[in-house]
Amino acid sequence: MSRHDDNHQDNQDHDHERDDRLPPQQNTASRGSEQAHNGEYLPASAEGGSASSQPPTNDRWPRLFGFIVILIAFGGVGGWASFAKIDGAVVAQGTVTVDSYRQTVQHLEGGIVERLHVRDGDVVERGDLLIQLDETQARAEYLMNWSRYISALARQSRLEAEIEGLEEIEFAEQVLSSAEQSERTQQVKRAQRREFETRRDAMEGEVDVLNQRIEQLGENIAGMQAQREAKLRGIESLEEEIETKERLVEREAIPSSELRPLERELAAMEGEVGELQASIASARVEIGETRLQIIQTERDFHREVAAELRETSDQVDELEEELQALEDRLARKQIVAPVDGEVVNMQVHARRAVIQGGEPVLDLVPEDEPLILEGQVEPQDVDNVYPGMSADVRFTAFSFRRTPVISGEITFVSADRIEPENEEPYYKVRAMVTDEELAKLGDVSLRPGMPADIMIKTGERTPVQYLAKPITDALARSFRED
Numbered sequence: 001m002s003r004h005d006d007n008h009q010d011n012q013d014h015d016h017e018r019d020d021r022l023p024p025q026q027n028t029a030s031r032g033s034e035q036a037h038n039g040e041y042l043p044a045s046a047e048g049g050s051a052s053s054q055p056p057t058n059d060r061w062p063r064l065f066g067f068i069v070i071l072i073a074f075g076g077v078g079g080w081a082s083f084a085k086i087d088g089a090v091v092a093q094g095t096v097t098v099d100s101y102r103q104t105v106q107h108l109e110g111g112i113v114e115r116l117h118v119r120d121g122d123v124v125e126r127g128d129l130l131i132q133l134d135e136t137q138a139r140a141e142y143l144m145n146w147s148r149y150i151s152a153l154a155r156q157s158r159l160e161a162e163i164e165g166l167e168e169i170e171f172a173e174q175v176l177s178s179a180e181q182s183e184r185t186q187q188v189k190r191a192q193r194r195e196f197e198t199r200r201d202a203m204e205g206e207v208d209v210l211n212q213r214i215e216q217l218g219e220n221i222a223g224m225q226a227q228r229e230a231k232l233r234g235i236e237s238l239e240e241e242i243e244t245k246e247r248l249v250e251r252e253a254i255p256s257s258e259l260r261p262l263e264r265e266l267a268a269m270e271g272e273v274g275e276l277q278a279s280i281a282s283a284r285v286e287i288g289e290t291r292l293q294i295i296q297t298e299r300d301f302h303r304e305v306a307a308e309l310r311e312t313s314d315q316v317d318e319l320e321e322e323l324q325a326l327e328d329r330l331a332r333k334q335i336v337a338p339v340d341g342e343v344v345n346m347q348v349h350a351r352r353a354v355i356q357g358g359e360p361v362l363d364l365v366p367e368d369e370p371l372i373l374e375g376q377v378e379p380q381d382v383d384n385v386y387p388g389m390s391a392d393v394r395f396t397a398f399s400f401r402r403t404p405v406i407s408g409e410i411t412f413v414s415a416d417r418i419e420p421e422n423e424e425p426y427y428k429v430r431a432m433v434t435d436e437e438l439a440k441l442g443d444v445s446l447r448p449g450m451p452a453d454i455m456i457k458t459g460e461r462t463p464v465q466y467l468a469k470p471i472t473d474a475l476a477r478s479f480r481e482d
Helices: 003-021 024-037 060-083 136-164 182-250 256-331 379-384 435-439 463-478
Strands: 086-098 103-106 110-116 129-133 334-336 341-344 354-356 360-366 371-377 390-394 406-413 427-432 451-461
Touching (some): 129 360, 136 256, 406 435, 427 451
Antiparallel strands (some): 341 360
């Protein structure tokens, strides 16, 4: 045996002696350490025989294994959160509506209900009578203004006939075809014909008087011209007689005193001819003045008629506008359906009920109109929403298990936020769903007003980006200088 073996044997003997001096537990532990140090493990029966003794353990490897597992788990989750892509979405609470919206029927002036023709749930077509209002007062006012209009129109026709010099009045078509108060219309026509004939006769009478005066002056001129011609012939004869007697005086056959009477008579006749000539000229001047008077009389008449015609035409135009307004008002006494649809939300239910002006009477839900979805997006999310984006739509009124999610497209985003009274502000969005997508719902019947969730797809983001956005936004606001 070598020296090394002797030393080893001595160490073992020394250790056995030390172990004999230790308590049993420490002795066992010491042997276990030694055995562990020597790289060998013995069963409990080989250790001196205690059945309750446990083998020595080493927890370094379990701890290392646990640390590796935790590191892998956090690394995997972190890697997934950093690189995995998930779809982001803005959720808008919405409702089903029609493309042309629910039509609220109102009345401008209001009135008393005469008869109800529809009830809630009735389906009507455009132009169908919904409610008949009492039109007694409106019709009386309309007829009164119609009578004034017919009178003004008949007067206008009479004045036009006067200014154009017609023999009879050509009444307007409205007067001839008037069925309202026909007896009153006939009275108006007769009155205007009498007025036309009276004024025409007065005008013609005045002109006739002047024409008669012209005729009389013409006759006077003719008489004076005849007298003048006779005077001229007498002057010519007298001049011949004077010439004959002058020759006799030259022969001293007669005295010259016989010429004096003839010369005086010639001068008198020439004076009479001059007076007749002046009278003829004066008569001709008077004829001209009379003709001017006739022209002036006709001109004054036409001027007066033209002034009356302008005033009457203005009155006719004004009455036409009033009648148009009254016709509209009378027509509005019949409340008719503006669109095809179903009657809902009736506000009046009894005859003689009073409808206030401008107040809703009923609503019409249009039929056969494309259904759209209208939702509300919170202001902080609207920067991620714009027309053309895809959206998933779920109709919350139906069972989630039996109703699939269908696809839609955002078609409208309001330009400014809407701030209803006593409600949170929001931006309005509209989404359109194609018929192919609606067919996926099967036999489900959609109706306007049903609730729906509109999940607007805003693109892909990692979970880290999603979780970090509120923090980065808060930091950006915190570090921004005033």
